[in-house]
Amino acid sequence: MTDIVFTSLLGDLPATVPFVGPETQERQRGAKFYARLGANENIFGASPKAIAAMQAGMAEIWKYGDPTSFDLRNALAKNLSLPAENIVIGEGIDGLLGYLVRMMVGQGDPVVTSDGAYPTFNYHVAGYGGDLFKVPYRDDHEDLDGLLARVHETSARLIYLANPDNPMGTVHKAEAVEAFISRLPKTCLLALDEAYIEFAPEGIAPNSNKLFDNVLRFRTFSKGYGMAGARVGYAFGPVALISQFEKIRNHFGMNRIAQIGAIAALSDQDWVAHLRDQVSEARRRIGHIAAQNGLGVIPSATNFVAIDCGQDGHFAKAVLAHLVNAGIFVRMPFVAPQDRCIRVSAGTKADLDLLEEMVPKALEAARLKT
């Protein structure tokens, strides 16, 4: 095919993608989705002030963004009660996790995560040749004791934990997370993914100004701020860790208008509260729809709800297929027994009306099929 020789690592990688996007699925099925509830996007949208700021800023799209994201880091610094030097901005949490893995992981290095947790983290670890050690969920929660044990067994120097979790939406309390950190070897870095933190109740995140020597925390404007399309994520932690990103990140990688939008969004916390309310309401409604059909849900601290379809992964997959076929974009956990669930993002009233209509039909179809 080609005489070009790539790295031996690249040769070993599959050409797979972490997720198939809804647009690809729409092209495959030859029709648009009526409801887009599969990617945990925040359908209630970005702050009108952020949208207006980005629209106004568009006249300066000819300028590169500030490679230091100085203004945005300072706005976040105020929000987090931290100096700006403790914060790095990147192209979504995905981009920042990629940088982190590059900084930490070489061929054969052990890395610990939960089995069924965020596939994009796994994609990055595989992409740098790391060895992933996966710990099963326990009662639909990430298993803190199990993760710790695996770190000790494997001498892993990097571990991933999402709190709130995705895809189950469960949480551990801040005290449990802090206890977990205190029991981690000092040589093991915790990548604590708090992408969904804005939807969680009080007491889930350790105080933002409490820095841990071996912890980087990742947050985003994609979920709580309704700006997934902007690709703005950030990490915060001790300077000794944060400063390492400067050596390898794509300094001019940030969209200038997204930087403007993130600053405006951050200053509109009323909108964040409004989104939180909308999401809470949608979560309740999804729980109600599940109950109407004799199903339970996993209590969620995020903008999605895992509906327990009550049988195995085969059955849930059939339910999901029927919903997707009916024009509702949803996804599901990859790993048993979590794959007994389908994962539904918080939607509008119209979205959930359609869901309410289709869930009984999907269950019926799945029961006939399996």
Next chain:
Amino acid sequence: MTDIVFTSLLGDLPATVPFVGPETQERQRGAKFYARLGANENIFGASPKAIAAMQAGMAEIWKYGDPTSFDLRNALAKNLSLPAENIVIGEGIDGLLGYLVRMMVGQGDPVVTSDGAYPTFNYHVAGYGGDLFKVPYRDDHEDLDGLLARVHETSARLIYLANPDNPMGTVHKAEAVEAFISRLPKTCLLALDEAYIEFAPEGIAPNSNKLFDNVLRFRTFSKGYGMAGARVGYAFGPVALISQFEKIRNHFGMNRIAQIGAIAALSDQDWVAHLRDQVSEARRRIGHIAAQNGLGVIPSATNFVAIDCGQDGHFAKAVLAHLVNAGIFVRMPFVAPQDRCIRVSAGTKADLDLLEEMVPKALEAARLKT
């Protein structure tokens, strides 16, 4: 400082950045620049149709971008007379070069470039542990014979060439580039950076639908389309090369609104022609300003002009410092003898009025100082 152990490669890297942005310089000098002529941005701006499309699209910023950039790749496919599968989209050429280097370069691998060419490429090569072999410019052009010789000497499997060149703005004709390619070992991949191609005369770029087994060509919406802040670059070449990006790229890294803007910009080629005219006019004016001061310029096929300050790098640096001090953001080549020049981006009439006023003063100051 920290108990965390990074890769040995990271430990060897300096915490330097390829470029210091104008915003950082403004903060350092405590005042805004009056004229922003240092980063080869296209101050004449993006297509009003692209701006309007992005403003209208902003209501959907809550959605992730299509990770396959399907519509944009298809629009580019039409524009380049190539199938969409021959094209990959990325976070600017910078992002794509980073992916390419990751795909090709391991510790100690030889890579060839010109001495004084694009620093961000060098940053990526260093970042993956490659050994850079730099070939001096010849008569202010990238030295094709010298580059070829160095490839053979070092058995390099990756070479970088910009045509048009940055920072000098010079070009080689398409036939020369094709002859160069034909003499490259088939095992050596040419990264042909055509970031400035929209400003070049006919006959500089090989036909876009002529694919070479060992060439990837990089283009961008940052320069000819006036959308540097959007971060949309693309590469095209044979599928055997293009498909490799799928294994490692940040699939959800593209800003959704930037994708929309790029498609709209591509369909407004009248605006591209308009920008080309504005840039030509500004280039002429910069040449005129230089001549008024007894200086020459390097003929440019880009949206910037290298003004030959007529003495050494020390002198040009003093000229540059005076201009920057007077509120004109400009940059200069890093390496002798090209560092006898300062590099001035095409500016508005007001920008160049200020330049015209300040160049004599800067020259006078530099003559007194050196």
